[in-house]
Amino acid sequence: MTRPAPGLLAPAHLAVSGLSLSFGGLKALTDVSFEVRPGTITALIGPNGAGKTSLFNCISGFYRPREGHIRLDGQDITHTHPPARAKAGLARTFQNIALFKGMTVLDNIKLGRHAHMKTNLLQALAYWGVARREEMELRAEVERQIIDFLEIDHIRNKPVASLSYGLQKRVELARALAMRPRLLMLDEPVAGMNREETEDMARFILDVKEEWGISILMVEHDMGMVMDISDHVVVLNFGKVIAQGPPAQVQGDPQVAAAYLGSGNPAELMRRLSAIGEAA
């Protein structure tokens, strides 16, 4: 595998402090603070409706927080426009797949690079000079570094709409990687995947961290994977951070177990469920 040019993708440091967000009366986030250290995988977990996706949206600029700051490598980006953040190295995938249905896989991936390209309208209409060169470079890079890496060469010219769910998630990851990310945000990357596909995805995520040297922030409900691959875990509940630390420590936290994890034990669950059967 080819590594990206060194220096280009210095892993980013994200610091969120005192973030609050509300929708009408609903407080989606309250005074949320945490950090993503360069080159680590930070997992964001919490019950449904805790505000994880909303937090992602604040970081990528789709929601405007009421209070608080978001800093990328020390620079305050709380009020920058979403496209500028993308250019600064924030890339993400979406909980409900947001691929562009009218484009092929290849075009979806190429789109990720948009903010880093320079072709202007006139050059584009003429497809001459910069436009042509830039497109060719992009194509070569995408092929070498992303399509090969994620093993999606067989589908590159297919329209994304015809792909199965698992592959679509993989294309989303590919598009995010094409954005030259320094911080990659993944919203439920393995939801709806079976064990085998989850393993594939986990391997990609680890590779991205280790070989590309990218910081990763990830929302995920698959505790097996979260606990195995993350370096740091932040737990949200009702919009507040209720715990954070290394995976093992968080897993042991009784508050987290009560709000989020449940029994965490299929055998125990099975016993409970058969008890229901007998009672009836």
Next chain:
Amino acid sequence: DEKELVIGGSIPLTGVFAFAGVAIEAGISDFVKITNEAGGVAGRKLRLAYEDTAYKVDQSVAVFNKLTTQNDIHLYYGDSTGFAKTINEELNRRGTILMAGASFGSELNNPEKYPFQFMAGPDYVEMIAILLEYIAKEQKGAKIVFVNSDTEFGRDPIEASVKRAKEMGLEVVGQIVTPPTAVDVSTEILKLRRANPDFTIFHGYVLAPLPEFLSQAKQLGLKSRFMGTFWSMDNSLWANVGAPADGYMGVMPYRYYYDTAPDAPILEKIRKLRPTYQATGYMQGFLTAMLMTEAAKRTLDAGKDLTAKNLKASLNTIKDFDTGGIIGVPISIPGNSVPVGRIYSYNAADKQMKPASDWISLKK
């Protein structure tokens, strides 16, 4: 083999002006038939080659191009002011076609700018001038309101007519403009009531919204009399309106289908050909064909080529010409129009437009 004389036609058989187009087509066709039965024109058979334009300028142009490539055309019927203006350059360039049409646009009544076109009646300004003369005779210093639709057609004569009315000592107490698509005119009625004129002159409408104007005005007891121009003067349209239509007046350059005046043998013929009422568009088409054919006949009789210049010159030689009674007085065409007309008034009991004045010829 046998030489023909072809009248080309861009005629709106569909679209907003279709009601007129259908009648026009019938009128021209009948004229062609009658002429051919009488042996044609200077030994040539007359033929109408036409197509529908939906009253759209680009379609009219397309039809023009198509017909002129397929036929040897020297006479042409065009359907709108827009078309007349658009095609004018082309007519000048070709110099082989004399054109007239459904437009009485006052702009076209300009032999310098439109040397190869004419209209078989007064232009819109002249029509209103005829109305004004009638009014001035009826009631000195009468108060007038102009009501027009906000279209090229509707706006055409208003400015000039307001000026003329003032010159004639009439008082213009209001000008009302309605959007092109208006059906409901209740606010305009209110304005009219404020102005309280003796005469209201409509222009730029065919039928709607005039009946509503008339009936509401009656309800309100307005004293105004209502008048309109050629395209709103069709008898059958008003026949459906019923009582409110009674007393509606307007300027009409031709006789109506049912006119049994002794000096109108052509109408007799038409009634034989078509036993039911034919609309005013029919007369317009018929007379237009007659005049352009006359121009061609005079050109051919003089042994000249059928160039636009010769055709137009021949047309302008028409003097005290008998139209077979379609127009009640002999006509002359010194320029681009035939500034003659007569005031008719609708009689609801008989369901007929009845003459309310003598033929009025405008003096230049």
Next chain:
Amino acid sequence: MTAKPILEISNIEVVYNRTVQVLRGLSLRVQEGQVVALLGSNGAGKSTTLKAVSNLLQLEDGAVTAGTIAFDGAPLAALTPHGLVRRGLFHVMEGRRIFEDLTVEENLVAATYALTGRKAGPASFDAVYAYFPRLYERRSGRAGYLSGGEQQMLAIGRALVAEPKLILLDEPSLGLSPKLVEEIFTIIARINRERGVSMLLVEQNAAVALAVSHYGYIMETGKIVLDGPTERLMADEDVREFYLGMAGERGEKSYRDIKHYKRRKRWLS
């Protein structure tokens, strides 16, 4: 338990857009009162199977080209999708598919159409709110603003309102927190055990799915490749490795240890 099947699928084939064949001679049955799990990898055709049962395929330009499906002893090919629902077959679709523009309560009202011709009195949502108190709190808010998990609750809540005999559940645990997964599956089990509702359950979370069900099917590329009572499936080595994430006798394996080239499924045809 009597062995009367409430749903019987025999040898069906399904084709999309008249070109893409997705199911190839698939058969399965659900006994009355049982929960049956249907497992399989992405794109195997699980959702397609459920849509074939609920007659919703035609909406996506798909068609059953061979085989039969019988619900409650009667072939269902002739029934309209809504007619089927009114007879007691309810499909909780993949991706939740709640009505975003409607409020939570209106979503439940919409589900009362399933009772047409079966129940006279006004429907009550108390049972739903008892199972999912969170929905009660948000009952007059627009459903589109609910979080993913809340929407899933609503989707299952609609099924409850419909009082069906058979529920087809398509990935109910998708995007739910571990705790909620347990809760929802507990509720699924309760609905089954307390009300005797049969279920056909499609799930990626094999552990919980097998925990609540009596019988299981495993499908790959449009065919059933393995089936049996849950106990037997859970003992199968491949099921343990590929669906439950257990490595041999040692128990669960870690995601950190995954090799780049791994053993692929044996039954893959």
Next chain:
Amino acid sequence: MDWLFFAEVTLAGLGSGALLALTALAFVLIYKATRVINLAVGEILMLGGYLFFAFSAGFGLPVWAAIPLAIAGGGVVGAMVERALIRPMLGEAPISVFMVTVGLGSVLMGAVELVWNTDPRALPDFMGATPVFIGEAYVSRKIAIGFAVAGVVIALFLLLFRFWRGGVALRATASDQAAAYSCGINVPGVFSLAWIVACATAAGAGILVGAIGGISPTMGVFGLSSLVVVIIGGLDSVLGALVGGLLIGLVEAWAGTFLGGEFKLVTTFSLLIAALMIRPYGLFGTVEIERL
């Protein structure tokens, strides 16, 4: 300022606004159930006018029979159109379906021209002529009747959607057809119903509009004005149709009176753009949920 005149103009505006609102209802009903803007509403309105003309003037039926027959005729056309053209387009892009309704408009217009030719016609008078006076203010009788009818019909629909679960079925169908099916909602039934009721409403509006301004194959443009109403009120809101209709009626009346008829359209359309900048989904339209 002449207050009586102002009051009269205002009343006239409200009256014509009510007719716009009634026609707008036809857009709203179809949009609510199918997310389709039916650009043929204007032509169906025209057809309603012609059907009434045919039944009353043609067959000589009394007005009380001709009106329901014309309305029912509109409904029948709606049912046929829905079955033949709209249902097969289920699931296609809304813009394609929109274009189909444009084609439909052309077909209906051609059909009317074929049967009744292109002459503009006046409908037999069935509303009487005595003007109505509210206080001292004059109101045209036809406009007053139109106002009353439109008011009653819209109020009925408002009540219906308030207290009948059918409204939920309608919106559920629009939101997600597959999910609506899976809730036991008769989706094709809802579609048919929406089209039948909407087209019947449009046909009824056509009788009123035709009674005021006469009928002609081009009277379909009235549909365009009420489309503006729907956009200002919100595409899926009955209340929006009412408020939007009255608002546009008023603005047109005031603009036409105090600025001049040539300003009517610009004023309305400028208002439309301004309104959309402030409320992009109209006054009462459902805001589309945008989440990532």
Next chain:
Amino acid sequence: MRIATAKETYIADEGLLTTRTQRAWMIVLALVLVLAPFVLNAYWLYLACLVAINVASATGLNILTGYTGLVSLGQAAFMAVGAYAVAFLDGHLGTPFLLNIFAAGFVAAAVGVLVGVPSLRVKGLYLAIATIAASFILHFVFTSWVSVTGGMSGVNVAPARLFGIELASPFALYFVVVPITALMVLAAANLFRTRIGRAFIAIRDRDISAEVLGIPLLQYKLMSFALSSFYAGVAGGMWAYFFRVVTPESFPFATSIFFLAAVIVGGLGTILGPILGAAFMTLVPELLKYVVEWLGPVFPNAGAALSPVRTIVFGALIIFFLMFEPQGLAEIVRRIRRFFHLWPFKT
């Protein structure tokens, strides 16, 4: 049957015409276009020019509506802006033909940007109606700004002149109009090979996620409006030289519907779509006239009686094509191509 063509380089893979057959067809087409004026009569040349003008405008609308997803019913008004711009420049400043055409594009683009401003907040069909509003407001400007537009009676345009040759006949204009249109179509095709084209499509498919992925929405939506109206403006400019008179009624609202119909019937979001659609929509009414003519002997007076039938058939054809092929004519062409590509195997 052709065996799949393996491509050696990315350049080849990203070309507009990727197979030899495609290139061959393109050469044939170019030859046909060059030779056509020497074969066709004035009527067909007139139609060819009209088709070319409409293709240019429809291609522009397709950039906005088909690729960027912003439905516009204002295309006719933008064309009118271009036409008036030409009329003004030609009449008042006497600037040369090509410059005027270009300037018409720019003026229209500026107006387009203005009209596009609401597009950031207003979406979907609401936006479509807002563009209707804009076009009626423009119409008002055309009728009222008499000193520039000549008011209701409009302005005349002198024949175009290029290198001292007067371009008055369809034959002469053909050699200007068709190449300009061809260039514009080519430019549009190029656009969608680059980041800007991709950004447009992304906005169409899901604008909010596009923004998070680095695409400034307002800038690109306005750019799309500008480009689309530039195309309309150039088309309108050519129209002005073609008809040589511009009035407020030259571009009625129905023309906007015509263009939208052309793009949809042809196939939204494809380069071929607007070409086929504009040709289809322009020529069908003409062809229907021939049908009526043939029927003439069978039904006397067919012209008058059958013309409503034409209106019906026209509407019915739109309906039929959309029901039969909702993706438009371009999809049919694609299917035919695929058929020959794989022939004799079944797809």
